[in-house]
Amino acid sequence: LIEDAVRTVFVTGKPHFVNHPMMVADHGTDYAVVSCYNSLKTRGGAHSLVRLNLKEAVARHVGGIDTFCDEALPHWVELTAELGEARIRSLVEHARFFETNFLATEGLIDLDRFSLMFGIFGLAECVNELLVRDGVDARYGHDERANAAAYRITKRVAELVAERPLPYCGGGNGFAYLHSQSGIDVDLDTTAGTRIPIGDEPGLRDHIAACAPHHALFAAGISDIFHVEETVQANPQAMVDVIRGALAVGMRDF
Numbered sequence: 437l438i439e440d441a442v443r444t445v446f447v448t449g450k451p452h453f454v455n456h457p458m459m460v461a462d463h464g465t466d467y468a469v470v471s472c473y474n475s476l477k478t479r480g481g482a483h484s485l486v487r488l489n490l491k492e493a494v495a496r497h498v499g500g501i502d503t504f505c506d507e508a509l510p511h512w513v514e515l516t517a518e519l520g521e522a523r524i525r526s527l528v529e530h531a532r533f534f535e536t537n538f539l540a541t542e543g544l545i546d547l548d549r550f551s552l553m554f555g556i557f558g559l560a561e562c563v564n565e566l567l568v569r570d571g572v573d574a575r576y577g578h579d580e581r582a583n584a585a586a587y588r589i590t591k592r593v594a595e596l597v598a599e600r601p602l603p604y605c606g607g608g609n610g611f612a613y614l615h616s617q618s619g620i621d622v623d624l625d626t627t628a629g630t631r632i633p634i635g636d637e638p639g640l641r642d643h644i645a646a647c648a649p650h651h652a653l654f655a656a657g658i659s660d661i662f663h664v665e666e667t668v669q670a671n672p673q674a675m676v677d678v679i680r681g682a683l684a685v686g687m688r689d690f
Contacts, residue, residue: 438680442672442675442679453689454475454688458651459688463477469657472618472657473618473657474553474615474657475656476551476607476613476656476657478549479545480546480551480607481550481607482656483520483524483528483550483605485552485555486552486553486554487516487556488512488554488593489558490557490559490589491557491626492626494565496508501589504589513597513600514600517554517597517602517612520552520612521552523552524552528547547604548606548607550606551607552612553613553615554613556593556615556630558627559576559589559627559630560576560627560631560632560633561633563582564576576632577632577637577638577646578636578638578642586650590650594614594653597611597614613656614653615658616629616650616654616659616660630650630654630658634661640678643662644681644687648685649686651686651687651688651689654688658688660690664678
């Protein structure tokens with residue numbers, strides 16, 4: 437079945453391959469993966485998506501990674517959460533979407549299964565700039581010191597998001613879902629989500645190993661893109677092995 441799906445990917449670019457045990461741990465068995473790696477509860481969803489630009493956060497910060505994690509991130513996470521809360525209250529309390537829209541009145545969606553998607557992007561630029569300031573010659577995706585700094589930042593964001601309660605977010609047990617945002621057209625010179633910048637990726641094995649430790653943190657989905665040698669089309673079982681290996685080392689989706 438996986439090989440058949442791989443052959444479909446060769447033609448269409450879809451479907452996604454997901455880490456079912458990880459998804460069930462976050463969402464229960466009733467979940468779906470749609471669009472650009474958005475993982476949410478079925479009959480639920482996200483009130484909105486708010487996005488924290490980590491590259492811009494560093495540009496407005498004076499200092500290295502220690503003060504960035506201790507002082508800057510709490511400030512920016514809180515501002516982003518305030519924006520998310522305002523959007524939630526507008527949708528639920530003012531527009532009264534869940535009282536009037538047919539999706540809710542006919543039972544197709546359930547407010548108690550909704551939450552907020554809290555997205556981050558620009559991690560690569562954030563990490564590389566902080567390391568320069570700290571005098572460390574390392575680059576995200578190519579050096580364990582840089583990768584460790586990246587994991588420290590995403591873990592800190594996840595901790596802060598998990599400490600900030602939000603209204604009408606029963607789907608996330610009262611909190612937002614963290615999301616690695618796959619980018620939009622206005623994100624100029626800023627890498628999507630937690631990806632390694634396009635054109636600067638290491639080899640496939642190292643690329644997967646560098647990205648995988650982030651995946652467990654992002655219950656609402658994480659978007660990575662891996663370039664695969666086209667000759668794999670003659671050996672789809674090799675791609676099956678790569679997918680199995682990627683999920684085994686902690687990828688949420690591939």
